Amino acid sequence: MAAENIQGGEQRRQDSALQDAARQDSALQDAARQDAERAGRAFQEGSKYDPWAIEAKWQKRWEDAKVFETEADPSRPKYYVLEMLPYPSGTLHMGHMRNYTIGDVVARVKRMHGFNVLHPMGWDAFGLPAENAAIKNNTHPRTWTNNNIGEFQRVLRRFGFSYDWRREISTCEPEYYRWNQWFFLRMFERGLAYRKKSRVNWCPKCCTVLANEQVINGYCWRHEDTLVEVREIEQWFLKTTAYAEQLIDDLKTLEGGWPERVITMQRNWIGKSVGARVKFGVADVAGLEPIEIFTTRIDTIYGASAIILAAGHPLVQELLVGAKDTRLRADVDAKLKKMRAASVKAEDLETAEKIGFFTGAHATNPFNGEKIPIWVGNFVLMEYGTGAIMAVPAHDERDFEFCRKYGLSVRPVVQPDGVAALDGATMKAPFVEHGGAKLVNSGPYNGLGVDDAIVAMAAHATEKGFGQRETTYRLKDWGVSRQRYWGTPIPVVYCEKDGIVAVPDDQLPVVLPKDVALTGEGGSPLAATPSFVNTTCPKCGGPARRETDTMDTFVDSSWYFYRYCDPHNDKAPFDSKKVAYWFQIDQYIGGITHAILHLLYSRFWCKVMRDLGLITHSEPAARLFTQGMVLKGGVAMSKSRGNIVGAIDMAEKYGADTGRLYMLFANQPERDLEWSEDSIEGSWRFLNKVYRLVDRHASELASAKAGVADHEAAGLSAKERKLLRVTHETLRRVTQDFDARWHFNSAIALIMTLYNEVDGAEPLGDGVRPEVRKEVLELLTLMLAPMTPHLAEELWEMLGHSNGLWSVGWPEFNAALAKEDEVEIVVQVNGRVRGKLVVQAGTSEAGVISKALADPAVAAHIANKQVVKQIVVPNKLVNLVVK
């Protein structure tokens, strides 16, 4: 069933046999599900509220009425709310369900507020698990994936999430991934996609290369127990570094809309530092190029005690050629070997001691002509800057540690104001601050402040030609080649004559072949498929080989949200006009796990698309919400940990609305949530109570007038007045919780409290005219609507409406009605509560105080004492300070 709804096309028809198999599995699962649902009904037997019937009924109505289908409409304000698209693994669990529930509430609230809401869903369908599952079960990745998609879709539909399913996309379909290829070619044309041989991260379990972002403390992001190896491989890169400056700069535009810590994480990841390159000539070995170092503190260059090279620096070997002593030579080779083999494991890094050795050669400080020794040190990274540094121990923690250990001189050149002169021989720690200090021992620069000195000295270096200002980034280009099958083929061929040749646009997509031997052994499966590999050169028509690497699946998810705007376009990735209407994403919702990977790549892609002229904005999402994880046993639910609770189980046992309500009630959405099924009963009971309440009044109220036209003139009884007051006050606060704070848990608590007030100790009914009762019950229903939409529709119908709740807006609260006539004032004596008063709202300070003093309980506490101070917080509190 579900697979039918994925966008059609030639490829899918070809795969119909595979999908038939998937469908048969699904049919079996359906039968099992119906059994379970029957069991749920039996379990809840005796309750009048029948969520299974109600939910099926309204889901059908919504579908028939096309309630959630949206089109771009410039005459209406739009709202694009998006939950990160799931990888369709085996089971849709409570973590997913929480994510989509939050998004659905937002979508429904925004619809009620009159926005034209885009709320789509799709599948991140390429990826390694499908391939591994296929190998294990001797099936095809497509079968496995489409099976899971069918299952995911069914569960999402079962929960009544308000998606426009016509816009569903699946990234493993050629209709989608052809545009990955198209974008790749645009980048290739502009030099943003390039091929190079480089040291890469290799996961032996994935049997593929990983991007830097996918290496966590030296381990694979998918395999927490697998150390990443370093291999030298030729592969494709996307030039993310070309956008490093913008990626960091535009973070400013996200402040306020994105969580602070995500912005910080991105900023740190990109790791901009502004500094300078300086060349130090090699003094002892003839004919060598100068050594270039990178520093952010050129102002401290007069304090340089040594040059330190990374173990992998190309000049290390050449410098050692000059070492005369062969014993030194042998010793040094052993040390180098040890340094290069140093483990990348986090725990080793933590305890890593700084080690190094002297090369025997010296370099010349271009500022003062001083000869300083050239060392090799394990703490200098080849991958950052130039792989060489100047060590200024007096003003850098690491240099200080290294130089002290090896007895290198420490010479302060920046002197903090108002302190005794720093002494290199005795100082216990380096002075690393910038402010409030002047240069000393620095020739013509003495007396300058740090920032001024940096400018002046960099200018001097530039002028003399031995240096220049430079900005470096920690961010590296995105390696996108993957030596696996289940991904987007990279649309390039290798021709003996023409070299690397792009596949022309009109030959896209390069379709992933269906029949490929998947063994999990050896190299890329595509490379072992001659019918795929052997092709002709688009340029010369001669024999050529296809590229057999596929793209990192993060490519798929870097731009998918644009495709939702125009999912069936076969001429372009999307129509820019449609995107211009819907974008930016107003609210993106997903896990913090993607704070770097997905979000960084998406931001990069957006800027590239902007420079291609497809869009005009620079950031894809104006607001980002990172919802907390659902934990079981203290760790996030995940298939690999085997601690999954399936969302469907909850729908079967209690119905979707109870499940949704409970997910929202259990905690604030940004906090982590330890899963426990114990208290879901409370949500079930509450919905039952609401149902029974409305049911009891429905027949009488169905034809009643809706609400009181003029509350002032109506002559409301005290009881009616109170009912309306508490209802409207609840509405005011619930509206605030929905719009401003997303505190769905306290919104639900407020609605529960309202129920208790309306129908608690005293049942609703006696002496309350129908129109008042109806107003109360309608508002209660509307407040529940975003969270428990099926039940709300049913109640709305029971209350006599045939129009469907989806056509009803969010109610306005009546401020006059919500206002309290009387307020309770807490009376404190010396900060301790001693009594309570009920007074007319707005009673004067003097009036409140005299009443407070007259209160017998209060009087007892101030007897024989003198009131020295009276504090009055209007409508709230009186504090009498006595001595």
Added chain:
RNA sequence: GCGGGCGUGGCGGAACUGGCAGACGCGCCAGCCUUAGGAGCUGGUGACCGCAAGGUCUUGGGGGUUCAAAUCCCUCCGCCCGCACCA
């Protein structure tokens, strides 16, 4: 080490800009209704003292600011997350 977050009853959690700590729900206790109930309803439920009225204590520990602190400041402890030799 650096950056960020968190710490409230038996449990999940409320408490908006400092103003009644423990809302709401779970669980538990008692009662009602029932042939029965994992159904429903009513009441109670932070700890301690007290027959009661009432009082004292209480938001990880300690200190401070304030008429008033879960909330602000200092300090210590614990847990979680991110970064981690980035020159």
